[in-house]
Amino acid sequence: MATSRLWLVARYEYLKAVRRRTFLLMTLGLPVLIVGVMAIAIATTERAGAEGDVGYVDLAGIVSTPSPVAGLLPYPSDDGARSALEAGGIEGYYVIPEDYLVGGKVELFFLSRSPSDRMQQAFADFLSQQLVAGLSPEEQERVLGGPGQVVSQQLGKEAQSEPASVVRFLLPVAVGFLFVFAVMSSAGYLLQAVTDEKENRTIEVMATSLTARQLMVGKSLGLIGIALTQVLVWAVMAVAALVIAGNYFEPLRNLSVPWAFLGVTALFFIPAFVLEGGIMVAIGAAVADLRQGQQISGFLQFLFLLPVFFFALVLTNPDSVLLVLLTLFPPTSFFTIALRWGATAIPWWQVALAWALLVASAVAVLQVAPRVFRRGMLRYGQHMRLSGLLEAARSRG
Structure with missing residues (x-):
């Protein structure tokens, strides 16, 4: 009761x-x-750049295989890529300079809006893969994956295996x-x-x-x-x-x-x-x-x-x-x-x-x-x- x-x-x-x-x-x-704020952030990310094909010009000679990503197009010269950009064929193009391996900077050219974050990330991944093309698959995975999981341990305390x-x-x-x-x-x-x-x-x-x-x-x-x-x-x-x-x-x-x-x-x-x-x-x-x-x-x-x-x-x-x-x-x-x-x-x-x-x-x-x-x-x-x-x-x- x-x-x-x-x-x-x-x-x-x-x-x-x-x-x-x-x-x-x-x-x-x-x-x-919170969901609304995240939706705005996602929408902003998605619309942050122009969605379309992106070109690249390899003056350093480091690209040995074409990109598997659709929309990432090679051009033999800066002039050819610029003409395609002005004609509306691509949203932008990258130029890999001859001195890239000794400190040169990759340049991105576009007209009104830069290429989308997705395409910029695709080019960055593609370039990284070309730089390690001569390594074994295991070495490529280790280099591209970064240092991997870091195990941090304070002396006298239990180790933490999760990424910091x-x-x-x-x-x-x-x-x-x-x-x-x-x-x-x-x-x-x-x-x-x-x-x-x-x-x-x-x-x-x-x-x-x-x-x-x-x-x-x-x-x-x-x-x-x-x-x-x-x-x-x-x-x-x-x-x-x-x-x-x-x-x-x-x-x-x-x-x-x-x-x-x-x-x-x-x-x-x-x-x-x-x-x-x-x-x-x-x-x-x-x-x-x-x-x-x-x-x-x-x-x-x-x-x-x-x-x-x-x-x-x-x-x-x-x-x-x-x-x-x-x-x-x-x-x-x-x-x-x-x-x-x-x-x-x-x-x-x-x-x-x-x-x-x-x-x-x-x-x-x-x-x-x-x-x-x-x-x-x-x-x-x-x-x-x-x-x-x-x-x-x-x-x-």
Whole structure:
């Protein structure tokens, strides 16, 4: 019976929140905005140059075989290529100078618009293949593929085998921002729900059939459901966007999934939401109205975002004592880990200890918040003083 009531509260809070226009705007508006920006970037890339045939003049004598790419045409002289350009037969042409192998620069000529990025990349790949034509297939693959995967290892730390790239650094940062944003927005719904019910005295009716713990846990479960909905929508949109963008942006094509980081995210998800959700419920019950609650909760939101102010330190010294302390401090633990993840090899003992402290804090909030909630929910138009909060937190009844 008690469990069914608890789920009724969770269902009510969830449905009430997801039907809000603000929820729909934040849940769907953010990914739509990101997709729109990416679409504009892709369209700009596609239309950045003129799509058409491109010629080349090899004065250095390094081209031994014709290009397999359709639209990449050889010309014997500069004059011939220029005539084709002026006649509209090609969109532009390259000239490989005689001294190219000793430092000469390749020149690109066009009339109004340069050739498309696709054709420019095709010529660059073709020229690279000609330069290594005398090597064995294995040597060609090694030279054209660059240095390959770089394994970075800090002494005393576990080796990282993933490529050290900008994309790899930014992905955990983006996940961290979305995680914190989901926590704060969902907790904001919960704070507003509690203060509204206290102001219109609905909570007094609910208190006749539910205990304070059932109310608080039910509301917290609703909060977790709200956040999960947001995260799942964002995750689906993000995966789709990365798959599409990978066809246009080279760094995204071979992007490896950071499974270890996603596992850490899953571990921190529920305790982080329980921690802030419980605090928000207690704040909502302790204050006189929503305005006062928002003022107090603003400080809590600041704590969750505190690692952002040390982003420069993350880039220069990700293993500093301050960042380690922020990693172990429950309100900032996950966000700090997300910022540091791509910049250094975080020792697993720090991640494990941070998670243990976060879980312990969430359990403590589950013990204390219902006591504050019980004392404050029936104080219509009144707020609890600090002494009252401390007394409620120490109470056992």
